[in-house]
């Protein structure tokens with residue numbers, strides 16, 4: 035496992051531009067070695083941060099990006115809970131990711147079929163990989179320690195074969211979702227968590243300081259050979275006693 039970097043910013047205003055730089059530098063690296071950049075997006079607070087920071091970058095070219103979703107809520111795309119719907123309105127409409135490069139769920143299907151259909155889309159986009167190897171996955175963490183739609187104590191945490199799993203009893207609404215599984219998350223070349231706000235402080239301490247022993251799903255994100263970043267703000271980092279890096283907005287990771 036590659037080393038983990040925990041980087042603390044004064045606030046999300048300083049974190050945002052550094053995250054955008056991480057995305058574009060990973061994109062450049064991936065495109066120059068493999069001809070495309072595969073990015074997995076999470077929902078929640080990440081949507082507004084990315085949608086604010088990416089479109090304002092000068093000369094951003096997303097024509098070789100392939101974008102998937104780390105998890106998705108099974109609601110129609112015009113529902114405010116739809117992660118795809120939010121990105122479509124706030125980000126995809128402002129950058130040049132080709133339509134064929136956006137791997138969205140079919141929200142009309144029942145949840146099991148939706149997970150199978152999304153699995154097929156990922157297999158097609160990553161031919162030959164037993165688990166898709168994304169260049170970069172951007173993850174969030176809820177105050178309960180969940181990441182993607184992998185919730186504490188849920189049997190899906192033990193999934194070892196599926197690429198995408200359905201969930202019908204999500205403790206956080208909406209209840210029906212599909213989610214990438216840990217084997218996919220931990221196969222990525224780079225994973226970056228973004229966690230901000232004081233509500234995340236107690237769980238962040240457990241996840242980063244007790245690790246897998248904490249039992250929190252986010253602590254099980256340990257890329258097999260990829261890089262792992264935790265990008266957090268001061269309120270989220272308030273209880274940490276481990277050594278961290280402290281950076282400001284002009285920094286590069």
Ligand SMILES: O=C1O[C@H](COP(=O)(O)O)[C@@H](O)[C@H](O)[C@H]1O
Pocket residue numbers: 076077078079080104105106107173174175176177180181182183206228
């Ligand atoms: O429900 C979800 O929550 C997590 C965490 O969201 P945040 O707003 O606390 O950052 C998110 O990563 C996931 O994609 C989403 O479906």
